[in-house]
Amino acid sequence: MSLYTQEIFMSDSEYSTDEPLTKPKLVRQTAQTELDLNRHQANPLKKGLDPKKPTSSGIVAELEPVQKSKKPRSEAQKIAFENNLSETAFFVRKGKNFHLRWFTPDIEMDLCGHATLATAHCILSELKLESEKVIFETLSGELEVSLNNGLYLIDLPRRDPISASLPDEIKNALNVQPKIVLKARDYLLVYENQKEIEDIVINREVFDQININPGGVIVTARGENCDFVSRFFTPQATILEDPVTGSAHCTLTPYWSNEILKKRMNAQQISERKGKLSCELKKDRVEISGKAITYFEGYISL
Numbered sequence: 113m114s115l116y117t118q119e120i121f122m123s124d125s126e127y128s129t130d131e132p133l134t135k136p137k138l139v140r141q142t143a144q145t146e147l148d149l150n151r152h153q154a155n156p157l158k159k160g161l162d163p164k165k166p167t168s169s170g171i172v173a174e175l176e177p178v179q180k181s182k183k184p185r186s187e188a189q190k191i192a193f194e195n196n197l198s199e200t201a202f203f204v205r206k207g208k209n210f211h212l213r214w215f216t217p218d219i220e221m222d223l224c225g226h227a228t229l230a231t232a233h234c235i236l237s238e239l240k241l242e243s244e245k246v247i248f249e250t251l252s253g254e255l256e257v258s259l260n261n262g263l264y265l266i267d268l269p270r271r272d273p274i275s276a277s278l279p280d281e282i283k284n285a286l287n288v289q290p291k292i293v294l295k296a297r298d299y300l301l302v303y304e305n306q307k308e309i310e311d312i313v314i315n316r317e318v319f320d321q322i323n324i325n326p327g328g329v330i331v332t333a334r335g336e337n338c339d340f341v342s343r344f345f346t347p348q349a350t351i352l353e354d355p356v357t358g359s360a361h362c363t364l365t366p367y368w369s370n371e372i373l374k375k376r377m378n379a380q381q382i383s384e385r386k387g388k389l390s391c392e393l394k395k396d397r398v399e400i401s402g403k404a405i406t407y408f409e410g411y412i413s414l
Contacts (some may be wrong), residue, residue, distance in 0.1 A: 113245030184289075191412070193217045198354050201227035203235075203248070210235065212248040212255070217350040221326050222297070223252040225358015225400055229264045232257035233404035265401045270393070271296040271362040279345070282329060285319035288312050290331070296363040299324070303333040306341050311384060319347045324336040330360045332368075338388070339377035340368045363396050 192200035192215035201224065203212045212231060214224035231247045236259050245258040256267045273294035283289065287310050290301035303309055309331055328346040335341040342364055344357040354360075360373065361379065369375060380391045392399045 116281045134166050150220045161233045187200050188213065189220065192216075193350075195391040196350065198351050199227045200210055203231050206249070209247045209249050209254075210271075212250050218347075218348070219325055220251075221359075221360040222252070223268070223362070225266060225268055225361065226356055227402075228255055228358070229257060229266050229402060230404055232259070232264055232266070233406075237404075238406060238409075262403060263401055264404060265399055266358070268358070268362050268398045268400060270366055271396050272366045273300045273363050279322055281318060281322035286312065287315070288359055294367070298360060298363060299329045300363055300367060301329065301331045302367075303331060305333050306382070309333050309341055309343055312343065314345055314352065316352060319345070319352075322347050328354070328357075328360070330357075330364065332364055334372075335380055338380045339372060339374065340364065341380045341382045343381065352382055355383045355385040356381045356389070358389070358400055361389060361391050361400055365391045365393050365398045 115389070143371070149277050188200075188202050196217050198216065199221065200215050201212060203210045205211075210231075212228065214221040214227050228248060228250075231248070234402075235246050244260065245256055248255045248257070252269055258265050273296040276293050276295035276299065278290070278293045278299070278301070286301075288303065288311060290303055292302035294300040294302070312331055324347060328344050328349075330344050331340055332340055332342040342357075342360060344354045344360050345352055346354065360381075364379065365377065368377060375394075376390070376392045381387045381389070381393055390401045392401075
């Protein structure tokens with residue numbers, strides 16, 4: 113198993129648009145196939161991966177509303193930049209639910225599946241919430257994560273791709289060209305086989321000429337030992353390739369379900385660190401499941 117590390121920051125304070133963060137608790141965790149929490153750093157461990165190659169991301173609870181801040185560089189964004197991980201998640205409790213936001217080192221994201229699972233692990237397993245599910249209020253609406261027999265199940269929005277043309281900045285950055293080009297939030301590039309996905313090299317100088325914030329580029333094909341494989345790249349980002357991208361499977365799942373006529377599928381994201389996901393298509397939603405364990409706990413100073 114490999115480590116998928118995410119940092120999650122949690123504060124006891126309520127949201128305030130003006131007040132700075134209070135000292136948040138830091139925890140590192142490890143999760144199987146899914147996410148993290150509270151600096152608490154949670155490492156969703158991916159099944160069958162090398163534990164010496166953690167896939168990194170993080171979680172923090174911060175003090176601004178779910179709506180994007182008008183500030184050009186919020187304190188949350190500064191923390192995510194210092195973490196230099198794929199995602200840093202911030203959560204705080206509000207009534208029975210939790211506000212949740214996700215930041216890369218560069219921007220605020222509209223959705224991050226693995227960081228959401230890791231956050232749920234922190235809340236349910238570390239903070240001992242007396243419930244078997246957590247509901248998050250996010251920029252992508254309400255997201256529910258349930259825990260059953262040690263398995264975390266996250267309910268995500270379905271994002272069907274439609275036919276699209278490929279911008280020259282992306283086309284010219286690819287050493288292997290796709291056979292099909294589609295787009296939802298992210299560009300979805302379909303290839304002939306898994307070997308082509310493995311061989312893809314991005315010319316970053318060309319790739320970074322386009323900004324598709326907050327989206328990225330998914331490359332995918334049928335898998336040799338699973339239903340489908342993928343990789344995920346983001347132009348103009350500190351971290352070019354995301355190790356495992358839960359939100360990309362909001363688009364991959366409906367696409368491949370239609371292609372291979374299956375509702376339940378096993379997927380692999382074949383980045384250097386790799387990750388396995390169990391995906392199921394349910395009408396207008398996508399479910400992704402996995403496990404998580406706590407890896408590290410500590411504090412940061414602001």
